[in-house]
Structure formats: structure tokens, C-alpha cells
Amino acid sequence: MKRALVSVSDKHNLDKLARRLHDAGVQLISTGGSAKFIEAQSLPVTPVDEVTNFPEMLDGRVKTLHPAIHGGILARRGMPEHVAKLEEHKIDTIDVVVVNLYPFRATVTNPDKTPTWEEAVENIDIGGPAMIRAAAKNHDDVLVVVDPADYDEVCDAIESKSVDANLRRRLAWKAFQHCAAYDASVSEWLWDNAGFAEPNSLPPAAVIPVSQSVPLRYGENPHQPAAFYQDDSLRENAGGGVARAVQHHGKEMSYNNYLDADAAYSCVSDIKEDACVIVKHTNPCGAAVVGANRDLLEAYRCAVRADHISAFGGIVAFNTTVDADLAREIREFRSPEDGETRMFYEIVIAPSYTPEGLEVLKGKSKTLRILEAPPRDAARLSWRQVGGGFLAQSADDVTGDTASFEKAAEATATDEQMTDLRLAWTIVKHVKSNAIAVAKDGRLLGMGSGQPNRVNSVRIALEKAGDEAKGASLASDAFFPFSWNDSVEKACQAGVSVIAHPGGSMRDSDAVECCDKYGVALFTTGVRHFKH
Numbered sequence: 349m350k351r352a353l354v355s356v357s358d359k360h361n362l363d364k365l366a367r368r369l370h371d372a373g374v375q376l377i378s379t380g381g382s383a384k385f386i387e388a389q390s391l392p393v394t395p396v397d398e399v400t401n402f403p404e405m406l407d408g409r410v411k412t413l414h415p416a417i418h419g420g421i422l423a424r425r426g427m428p429e430h431v432a433k434l435e436e437h438k439i440d441t442i443d444v445v446v447v448n449l450y451p452f453r454a455t456v457t458n459p460d461k462t463p464t465w466e467e468a469v470e471n472i473d474i475g476g477p478a479m480i481r482a483a484a485k486n487h488d489d490v491l492v493v494v495d496p497a498d499y500d501e502v503c504d505a506i507e508s509k510s511v512d513a514n515l516r517r518r519l520a521w522k523a524f525q526h527c528a529a530y531d532a533s534v535s536e537w538l539w540d541n542a543g544f545a546e547p548n549s550l551p552p553a554a555v556i557p558v559s560q561s562v563p564l565r566y567g568e569n570p571h572q573p574a575a576f577y578q579d580d581s582l583r584e585n586a587g588g589g590v591a592r593a594v595q596h597h598g599k600e601m602s603y604n605n606y607l608d609a610d611a612a613y614s615c616v617s618d619i620k621e622d623a624c625v626i627v628k629h630t631n632p633c634g635a636a637v638v639g640a641n642r643d644l645l646e647a648y649r650c651a652v653r654a655d656h657i658s659a660f661g662g663i664v665a666f667n668t669t670v671d672a673d674l675a676r677e678i679r680e681f682r683s684p685e686d687g688e689t690r691m692f693y694e695i696v697i698a699p700s701y702t703p704e705g706l707e708v709l710k711g712k713s714k715t716l717r718i719l720e721a722p723p724r725d726a727a728r729l730s731w732r733q734v735g736g737g738f739l740a741q742s743a744d745d746v747t748g749d750t751a752s753f754e755k756a757a758e759a760t761a762t763d764e765q766m767t768d769l770r771l772a773w774t775i776v777k778h779v780k781s782n783a784i785a786v787a788k789d790g791r792l793l794g795m796g797s798g799q800p801n802r803v804n805s806v807r808i809a810l811e812k813a814g815d816e817a818k819g820a821s822l823a824s825d826a827f828f829p830f831s832w833n834d835s836v837e838k839a840c841q842a843g844v845s846v847i848a849h850p851g852g853s854m855r856d857s858d859a860v861e862c863c864d865k866y867g868v869a870l871f872t873t874g875v876r877h878f879k880h
């Protein structure tokens with residue numbers, strides 16, 4: 349290892365790297381800012397323009413784009429013709445390339461300053477990727493280092509003269525990954541900002557950079573290897589949710605924990621009032637909001653009581669701060685089943701905890717995962733994998749508070765019943781289809797999820813609601829294909845006072861007539877909430 353070219357925007361740990369390379373007898377060549385930094389460590393460094401015999405120009409757009417650099421990187425040392433060509437043009441080989449790129453992503457996602465178009469464009473690195481790609485291609489002869497986290501390992505290998513093919517190829521892989529993620533950000537930014545694409549239109553092609561942030565013990569089942577990958581696209585930068593959660597306590601997160609925590613947090617984030625939602629296997633089985641006669645402690649209790657059997661082992665989510673009183677309640681609350689067994693949960697997730705609240709909650713059990721997550725941003729593109737491809741759609745951003753409810757039958761609903769209907773509508777959006785949610789007094793009474801026929805979902809939801817269904821509001825994620833002696837009539841017979849569905853069935857009029865017969869208020873939203 350004779351010569352190293354160092355050109356880095358992120359100067360983190362550059363002092364240590366430069367010193368170790370120098371001490372190992374490696375000559376340092378460097379671009380403007382990096383050279384200055386190395387010089388300031390009192391280390392010898394050759395400016396790149398002395399190698400190229402050409403000044404850096406065009407405001408840094410051309411610094412290293414020169415045959416003296418790229419020839420030195422790309423020449424194959426084992427090929428006599430390549431070696432002869434270098435000699436003919438008096439070019440020296442470059443054996444180590446240490447480059448990281450202009451901070452394009454940080455520039456365009458800076459929350460404090462939106463860059464001008466020119467500022468963003470000037471942060472698109474050209475010379476850096478060219479060198480990274482050249483060095484990565486010629487990895488048999490050149491070490492390419494793009495991540496300061498690799499400096500120590502690379503220096504160790506150089507010092508002990510143990511640079512092997514494995515290290516070279518691993519670094520080359522990382523280098524191309526680095527460039528690919530970088531280009532993905534640039535193209536995403538152009539699509540969103542260049543003005544040629546319709547707002548919210550779907551791009552005809554996409555590259556989504558992801559990085560493994562958590563290795564998981566296994567996937568849905570123990571025989572499936574798995575990992576959690578964080579979405580590094582620009583749109584996700586401020587997206588919040590479980591990927592950005594801090595885990596304060598408890599056992600490591602599992603694959604299913606991520607799915608369930610995301611489901612619970614998405615649902616509770618959609619509720620306007622302070623609320624608690626409990627999820628089991630991605631479906632909300634309990635929910636309640638804070639109201640005139642109910643504080644957050646009571647909302648939590650109501651959410652458990654909605655279906656305490658399902659809540660046991662579930663995920664408890666809040667859209668507001670968990671304080672010490674609430675934490676104590678979560679820690680001590682006994683199962684309504686026997687009044688003795690303390691409720692057990694996999695996860696508690698909330699946007700914040702008071703310091704005391706966090707300490708109290710930690711005392712619940714060693715295993716309880718306590719997550720603090722920034723609120724979930726619903727206005728995203730969602731992707732889903734199917735065999736051979738991905739389905740993309742804009743996220744379902746309609747909730748009970750934004751949907752409009754058109755009166756479709758004679759009976760009217762009270763303000764309270766309409767509030768409950770809105771809550772049921774928000775919750776039903778998060779329940780697997782066919783989905784039915786029944787709510788009263790600001791709490792979920794029962795839900796039916798994932799049944800291949802709607803009437804069974806209605807039956808299950810009403811069964812859970814029991815006698816309390818009387819006067820309740822019921823939401824259906826999609827229209828009722830049948831009403832008489834079917835979903836609508838069963839709801840009416842159970843005493844439900846208000847029903848909402850999207851409408852659009854051939855037999856919508858049956859639903860109206862049925863509700864009129866029982867004096868039940870019926871509303872259509874024109875919006876459907878299938879969740880498959």
C-alpha cells in the first residue's frame with residue numbers, strides 16, 4: 349500500500365485515519381478541504397492538483413476527474429500493458445481510496461433550512477462517486493473506504509499486511525451500495541421537487557434505500573431468518589413511527605412485535621382526542637378516548653375491558669404522554685377475568701413518558717418493551733410485496749374526523765352517537781377486512797375482523813359488545829351486500845342506534861329500508877377502508 353487518496357466531506361475520525369496511514373508508510377493525496385484538515389494534524393499531504401497538474405476548478409465541480417487520478421485507480425497491476433501505459437504517462441498507482449460524498453441527503457432534509465435549487469444541485473457529488481466506483485471496480489488492486497466506521501478495520505489490515513480478497517470485496521459491495529443509496533436520494537428529490545411530476549403521482553420507477561437497523565432473532569416463525577430495515581428515503585426522513593422509536597426497556601423487539609406495534613401506533617395516531625388503543629395480532633381489540641367523564645387512566649381501563657382476553661399479551665398504545673399514575677395503573681391493573689392476575693403486555697408505545705412514568709413502567713416486568721416513538725406520519729406511499737413485485741399506493745389518510753357522513757335513512761343520530769360513529773369509523777379503518785367496529789361513550793365495545801363474510805364480522809362484533817350494543821354506533825369498512833336477515837338487520841336487532849358504511853352496493857336501498865323499519869340512523873361515507 350503505497351498511496352492513498354483521501355477526499356471526504358464527513359471528516360469524522362479523519363485525524364486518526366490519516367495518522368495511521370501515514371505511520372504505515374502510505375503517502376496521502378487529498379482534495380482541498382480534506383488536505384487542509386490533514387495538514388492541520390501536522391501530517392504531510394500532497395494536494396490533488398499537484399498530482400493532476402491541473403487546478404481544482406468550476407467551484408469544485410472538477411477536482412479529481414483526471415486521468416492521473418482515474419488511471420492510478422483503474423490500472424490493473426497484473427497486466428503489463430496497463431503498467432506500461434501508466435509509466436508512459438507518468439501516472440502513479442493509487443492503492444487506497446477513502447471517499448465519502450457531499451451531504452446531499454442532509455442538505456435537502458435539513459429541518460431548519462430548505463436549500464435553494466442551486467444549493468441542492470451543488471450538493472450532488474460527481475467526482476466522489478466516480479472515484480468510489482473506479483476503486484470498487486478495481487477492488488483486486490484498490491481498497492475503497494466509504495464509511496468512517498471501517499477506518500479501524502482497514503488500518504488494522506494495512507498495518508498487519510493482511511488485506512485479503514474478502515475485505516476488498518466486502519468494501520467494494522459497500523461502496524456500490526453507498527453510491528446506489530446516494531443516487532436514490534437524488535432521483536427521489538428530483539421527482540418531488542423538479543416540477544415535472546404531478547403532486548402525489550406515483551413514479552414510473554423507484555429505488556428505495558433501506559438499511560438494516562435491527563437484526564432480528566427470527567421472522568414470523570423461528571425457522572425464518574429476519575431483520576428490520578429502516579427506510580432511508582427522503583420522504584421517510586420525518587416519517588416517525590416504529591422505525592424511529594427509542595426502546596427504553598425490555599426484551600429485544602421481534603418481527604411480530606414490529607408489525608403489531610406499528611398497527612397499534614398507526615391506529616392511536618389517527619385519533620384526535622387523547623386515547624389508548626390495544627392491538628393483538630395487528631387488529632385493535634380495545635380502544636377508548638379521554639372525555640368529559642373519563643381521564644386517560646380510565647380510557648386505558650376501558651380499552652382493556654373491551655376485550656380483556658385478547659388484550660392479554662397485546663400492545664398498548666397511547667397518543668399522549670404516559671405519566672407515573674398511568675404507568676402505575678398499567679403495571680398493577682388486574683385481569684377482569686379473575687380480578688387477580690396482572691395484565692401482561694408485549695409492548696407499551698407512546699410519544700413520550702415522564703421520567704417517573706418511565707421508571708414505574710419499567711417495574712412492570714423485565715421483558716415489557718417500552719417504546720417512545722415520534723408520531724406516525726400517515727401521508728406516505730405504502731409498499732407491499734407480492735410474488736415478483738411490489739404494490740404501491742398512497743396511504744389511507746381518511747379518518748372518522750375527516751370523512752363526511754351523509755344521512756341515508758329517516759332516523760337521526762345525537763351528537764354523542766355521531767362522535768362514537770367517528771371513533772368507530774377511525775378504528776374500523778385499522779381492522780382487517782371484513783371489518784366491523786361498534787363504539788359507545790367514546791370506547792370500542794367490540795370488533796369483528798378478517799372474516800371472509802361480513803355477516804360473521806358483524807356477529808362477532810355484536811357478541812363482544814353484548815347488551816351494551818344498545819344505543820351504540822357501528823361502522824362497516826365496506827358496503828353491506830345484503831341487509832335483511834343479514835348484517836344490517838342483525839345490527840338493528842341488537843339495538844345499535846347508528847350505522848355507517850361507504851354505500852355503493854346494488855342493494856343499498858335494502859339497508860335504508862331495514863334501518864327505517866327499526867328506526868336506526870344510517871349514514872354513507874362514500875369512502876371505503878378495505879385493509880387486506
Ligand SMILES: NC(=O)c1ncn([C@@H]2O[C@H](COP(=O)(O)O)[C@@H](O)[C@H]2O)c1NC=O
Binds near residue numbers: 358380408413473
Ligand atoms: N468534482 C470532483 O472532482 C470531486 N472530487 C472529489 N469530490 C468530493 O469532494 C469532497 C471533499 O472535498 P474537500 O476535500 O474539499 O472537503 C468529497 O465529498 C468528494 O466526494 C468532488 N466533488 C464533487 O463532485
